[in-house]
Amino acid sequence: xxxxxxxxxxxxxxxxxxxxxxxxxxxxxxxxxxxxxxxxxxxxxxxxxxxxxxxxxxxxxxxxxxxxxxxxxxxxxxxxxxxxxxxxxxxxxxxxxxxxxxxxxxxxxxxxxxxxxxxxxxxxxxxxxxxxxxxxxxxxxxxxxxxxxxxxxxxxxxxxxxxxxxxxxxxxxxxxxxxxxxxxxxxxxxxxxxxxxxxxxxxxxxxxxxxxxxxxxxxxxxxxxxxxxxxxxxxxxxxxxxxxxxxxxxxxxxxxxxxxxxxxxxxxxxxxxxxxxxxxxxxxxxxxxxxxxxxxxxxxxxxxxxxxxxxxxxxxxxxxxxxxxxxxxxxxxxxxxxxxxxxxxxxxxxxxxxxxxxxxxxxxxxxxxxxxxxxxxxxxxxxxxxxxxxxxxxxxxxxxxxxxxxxxxxxxxxxxxxxxxxxxxxxxxxxxxxxxxxxxxxxxxxxxxxxxxxxxxxxxxxxxxxxxxxxxxxxxxxxxxxxxxxxxxxxxxxxxxxxxxx
Numbered sequence: 001x002x003x004x005x006x007x008x009x010x011x012x013x014x015x016x017x018x019x020x021x022x023x024x025x026x027x028x029x030x031x032x033x034x035x036x037x038x039x040x041x042x043x044x045x046x047x048x049x050x051x052x053x054x055x056x057x058x059x060x061x062x063x064x065x066x067x068x069x070x071x072x073x074x075x076x077x078x079x080x081x082x083x084x085x086x087x088x089x090x091x092x093x094x095x096x097x098x099x100x101x102x103x104x105x106x107x108x109x110x111x112x113x114x115x116x117x118x119x120x121x122x123x124x125x126x127x128x129x130x131x132x133x134x135x136x137x138x139x140x141x142x143x144x145x146x147x148x149x150x151x152x153x154x155x156x157x158x159x160x161x162x163x164x165x166x167x168x169x170x171x172x173x174x175x176x177x178x179x180x181x182x183x184x185x186x187x188x189x190x191x192x193x194x195x196x197x198x199x200x201x202x203x204x205x206x207x208x209x210x211x212x213x214x215x216x217x218x219x220x221x222x223x224x225x226x227x228x229x230x231x232x233x234x235x236x237x238x239x240x241x242x243x244x245x246x247x248x249x250x251x252x253x254x255x256x257x258x259x260x261x262x263x264x265x266x267x268x269x270x271x272x273x274x275x276x277x278x279x280x281x282x283x284x285x286x287x288x289x290x291x292x293x294x295x296x297x298x299x300x301x302x303x304x305x306x307x308x309x310x311x312x313x314x315x316x317x318x319x320x321x322x323x324x325x326x327x328x329x330x331x332x333x334x335x336x337x338x339x340x341x342x343x344x345x346x347x348x349x350x351x352x353x354x355x356x357x358x359x360x361x362x363x364x365x366x367x368x369x370x371x372x373x374x375x376x377x378x379x380x381x382x383x384x385x386x387x388x389x390x391x392x393x394x395x396x397x398x399x400x401x402x403x404x405x406x407x408x409x410x411x412x413x414x415x416x417x418x419x420x421x422x423x424x425x426x427x428x429x430x431x432x433x434x435x436x437x438x439x440x441x442x443x444x445x446x447x448x449x450x451x452x453x454x455x456x457x458x459x460x461x462x463x464x465x466x467x468x469x470x471x472x473x474x475x476x477x478x479x480x481x482x483x484x485x486x487x488x489x490x491x492x493x494x495x496x497x498x499x500x501x502x
Contacts, residue, residue, distance in 0.1 A: 047224065048093045049142050054085060057141040061134070068133040069107045077134060092139045099227035101234075105136035107249070108238040108257065130238065130258035140232075140261040147225055148265055156219045157268055158275035163288030164264040167488070170364040173285040174425030175481070177294055177363065180283040181335045181372060182429070184296045192336045193296045194303040194346045195368070196311055197361055199329035200318070203289040204267055205255040208322045209233045212270045219269075232262070254322075264288065274317050282310050287364055300334055304346050307332075315350055327353040331361045337371055366426055374426045378434040385418045385441045392448045407449040408465060415445055419470070424481030427474050435471050442470040 001008045058078055067073040080088065095101060109131045118125030151157050152165075162168035177195070184191035213230055217223075236252040256263040267288060274291070278284045283294040291314065295306035318325050327350040334346050345357040360369050360376045367377035392410055395402045402410070419438050427435075446461040447454065462468065 047097065049089060049096065051085060051089055053142050053145065054089050054092070054138070057138050057145070060141060061138070065134065066131055068131045068136075069109050070104055070133050070135065072134050074134050077138065088135075088138075092142065095139065096143070096224070096228050099224070099231050101136075101228065101231040103235070103237070105133045105139075106232070106234075106236050106257075108132045108236070108252075108259065109246075110238050110240045110258070112240065112242055128258060132257065132259045137261050143225065143228065144262050144265050147221070147262075150221065151265075151269075154220070156221075156272070158272050158286075160275045160278070160284050161268055161272065161286045163286065163290075164268060170287060171422040171425055171481070173287055173292075174364055174366050174422045175485075177283060177285050177292060178368075178372060178425050178429070180294055180296065184335070185337055185372070189298065190337050191296050191298055192300045192303050192334065192338075192341070193294055194300065194307045194348070195333045195335065195361065195363075196293045196307050196346075196348050196355065197331045197333075197363060198291040198293070198311070198314060199326045200289050200291075201324040201326040201329075202255075203271075203323055204258065204263060206322055206324060207254065207256050207267065207270050209254055209256075211321060212266060215273060216269050229262075229266075233257075270321070273321070274314065277313060277317065279306075279310055279313070282306060284310075285363075290364065292363060300336065300341060300344050300346070303334075304348065307346070308348055311348055311350060311355075325350050327351070327355055330355045331358040332356070333358055333361045333368065333370075335368075335370055335372065342370065364422070366422055372426075372429045373434075374430050375434065377426060378430060378437055381418050381421070382437050382441055385415050385438075386444070388415045388418065389441075389444055389448060392445060396448050396451065404449055404465060408467075411445045411449060416442065416470075416473075420473075420477060423474060423477040428478055435474065438474075439470045442467075 058080075061074045061078065063075050063078055065074040077088075111129045111131065112126035113129055114120055115125055115127055157165065162170070162173050181193050181195075184193050213226055213233075216229075217226055233256075236257055237249045238252055239249040240247040256266055271286070271289065275284065275286055278293070281295075283296075285292040285294070293307055293310045293314075295303045295310065297303040297306060315325055330350065332346040332348045332355045334341070334344055336342075336344075347357075348355045360367050362368075367374070367380060369376060391414065392407060395410060396407060419441065443458055443461065446458075446465050446467060447456065450456075450461050450464045452461060452464075
């Protein structure tokens with residue numbers, strides 16, 4: 001046998017030649033990008049966690065985080081050396097492969113914090129902050145990374161859900177909602193819309209764990225992950241620390257653990273079943289436990305009837321899945337350009353209880369109104385932005401103040417970010433007078449930055465700070481969002497650009 005100019009006479013040599021030949025046939029020439037694509041499935045195909053996964057999880061931890069019941073702070077974990085990391089990785093792999101979670105990792109200390117403006121005599125006025133083991137959070141983050149990759153790869157999560165998912169945001173859902181309302185307005189015969197914003201009471205705390213695991217099993221989540229999750233959720237213990245006093249430890253029989261890295265992702269799996277049964281005739285927007293239903297029709301009564309059908313479906317599903325709909329905190333709203341219908345209210349009920357009507361509901365941080373003028377929203381964010389200008393004034397000074405570049409950074413990150421939030425979802429519709437309100441906020445900020453007098457020319461302020469008018473920045477944000485929508489996959493929320501933009 002002759003191979004590459006060499007004569008092979010022994011059977012051993014021929015066998016080696018064959019295997020080299022067959023092996024060469026199975027090889028592919030891959031670029032650096034294609035090699036990176038190869039590394040992605042390894043996270044799910046390999047059984048054990050790797051040291052790179054552990055180091056990545058440690059990098060994502062905040063160094064100043066609080067320690068859990070085991071008194072191990074994140075700063076300690078970030079300072080571990082190579083030997084300690086290998087030991088920790090071995091511990092994690094033993095836990096993951098055996099499906100066993102130590103009880104110390106399932107214990108929590110709850111610290112109640114009083115909500116602003118609430119009465120201290122009412123238990124419901126306190127927000128519980130749960131401290132869990134930082135060591136367990138590392139493993140949670142590694143498990144979540146694999147589980148999330150599988151969920152997106154196999155499309156286990158409904159496309160209407162945007163919460164805690166890469167490439168999706170609040171802005172996407174706001175654009176999707178306002179776009180649908182505007183589409184109704186732009187019809188030859190203007191259509192009416194009814195929006196219902198549903199509120200779940202203590203959604204995370206009332207998750208039915210067994211049903212969660214069963215629904216994940218039905219989606220073919222690997223049994224290794226499910227077995228570990230079952231142990232992770234089983235026998236969760238918590239005690240309360242309040243004013244240096246600690247309560248006895250008690251069992252949290254159901255719900256997702258507060259303060260857990262995995263809880264947001266697990267809740268997406270839990271509520272995913274609801275997203276799948278909502279009527280496609282409506283626009284359904286979900287962001288974690290925030291559920292919005294928009295029904296559009298030729299009349300308010302028809303839209304109201306469609307919205308009520310969807311609410312009844314949610315109500316029935318909630319009973320089966322042990323989540324509680326709060327009718328008093330849910331809201332309904334009407335959108336119409338007909339001034340004669342300005343006082344018409346939507347009558348939506350949850351189990352016979354009427355949902356409060358709000359002409360200006362707040363959806364994911366943006367205040368809506370009947371004709372999509374966003375008057376209230378502009379007024380509120382302008383007030384918030386102006387209040388933050390005091391901070392800039394405190395940092396500025398004639399002799400000792402910050403440099404212009406530093407003050408501009410403060411303005412962009414703390415003031416302009418308030419006005420830019422979800423800009424593409426509401427700024428295309430605002431009137432020139434509302435845009436001028438935002439322009440005034442920027443002009444005041446630039447005067448503080450430059451130190452010029454109040455009557456100084458606006459062009460001088462912008463020239464000295466190399467800034468553009470806010471209206472120009474707004475158009476850039478909107479066009480950037482429209483271009484992003486064109487480039488995104490069609491199943492993502494907000495992929496249809498705004499009519500006002502086009």
